[in-house]
Amino acid sequence: MEVVAVVPAAGSGERLGAGSPKALVEVAGVAMVTRAVDGLLASGVVDEVIVVAPPDHLEEMAAVTTTGRVVPGGHDRVASVALGLAEAPDADVVLVHDAARCLCPAAVVSAVVEAVRAGAPAVVPAIPVADTVRRARPEGGVELVDRTGLLAVQTPQGFDADLLRRAHAAAGEHRATDDAGLVEALGGRIVTVPGDPRAFKITTPLDLAMAEALVRAL
Numbered sequence: 001m002e003v004v005a006v007v008p009a010a011g012s013g014e015r016l017g018a019g020s021p022k023a024l025v026e027v028a029g030v031a032m033v034t035r036a037v038d039g040l041l042a043s044g045v046v047d048e049v050i051v052v053a054p055p056d057h058l059e060e061m062a063a064v065t066t067t068g069r070v071v072p073g074g075h076d077r078v079a080s081v082a083l084g085l086a087e088a089p090d091a092d093v094v095l096v097h098d099a100a101r102c103l104c105p106a107a108v109v110s111a112v113v114e115a116v117r118a119g120a121p122a123v124v125p126a127i128p129v130a131d132t133v134r135r136a137r138p139e140g141g142v143e144l145v146d147r148t149g150l151l152a153v154q155t156p157q158g159f160d161a162d163l164l165r166r167a168h169a170a171a172g173e174h175r176a177t178d179d180a181g182l183v184e185a186l187g188g189r190i191v192t193v194p195g196d197p198r199a200f201k202i203t204t205p206l207d208l209a210m211a212e213a214l215v216r217a218l
């Protein structure tokens with residue numbers, strides 16, 4: 001079974017505001033994309049990594065991605081994943097892993113692949129929501145949401161490759177925030193495995209500071 005990881009890394013990182021593509025921003029001296037690729041390969045269950053990069057930063061991305069193949073990305077995450085997926089026609093299992101979740105422990109990667117190998121066609125790591133949750137009402141005010149069973153979904157997400165190809169082919173203009181959402185739109189069932197707080201997505205400058213502190217503390 002060939003396991004290929006697609007790493008969407010083509011975002012600009014507007015909310016981080018670093019002035020360069022987020023995946024190239026360093027966490028304690030190492031680019032996020034390098035950390036993400038190394039983490040995937042450290043699991044020992046990934047055969048190849050395809051990094052989807054901003055089209056105007058391919059060379060810089062290749063310079064810090066020596067163990068993965070770099071291909072140009074698209075205008076949003078769904079488009080970027082689809083372009084990476086097209087580069088893996090022989091894959092049996094595909095992982096999709098945000099470059100921005102670059103501190104994800106290898107054990108989470110292995111758990112996702114193990115669940116797909118065991119027969120689950122779509123697997124996401126997830127952690128229980130720790131905050132009290134309220135929804136803003138369109139008419140104003142907020143209402144309490146029962147958080148029982150609510151999970152925050154992370155990456156890598158793992159898929160039977162043919163199912164993921166069908167989900168992307170059927171997506172059209174539908175924009176799910178993750179790949180499991182596209183599979184679900186086809187009627188597919190999503191299985192969860194335990195995620196890890198260290199797999200948090202670096203989105204804002206505070207997240208970056210927390211990632212730096214985490215690397216230094218480990």
Ligand SMILES: Nc1ccn([C@@H]2O[C@H](COP(=O)(O)OP(=O)(O)OP(=O)(O)O)[C@@H](O)[C@H]2O)c(=O)n1
Pocket residue numbers: 007008009010011012013014015016022023052073074075076077080081098099100101201202203
């Ligand atoms: N056109 C895009 C947009 C996003 N991504 C990737 O999708 C992942 C999750 O997106 P997010 O963390 O929201 O990154 P950005 O879109 O770069 O962030 P922002 O919305 O702040 O610009 C990131 O690894 C990002 O590089 C991508 O490959 N192609």
Ligand SMILES: C[C@](O)(CO)[C@H](O)COP(=O)(O)O
Pocket residue numbers: 077098153154155177178179201
């Ligand atoms: C894929 C993802 O990381 C799962 O939590 C998330 O949905 C990405 O969201 P964003 O809209 O790209 O920030």
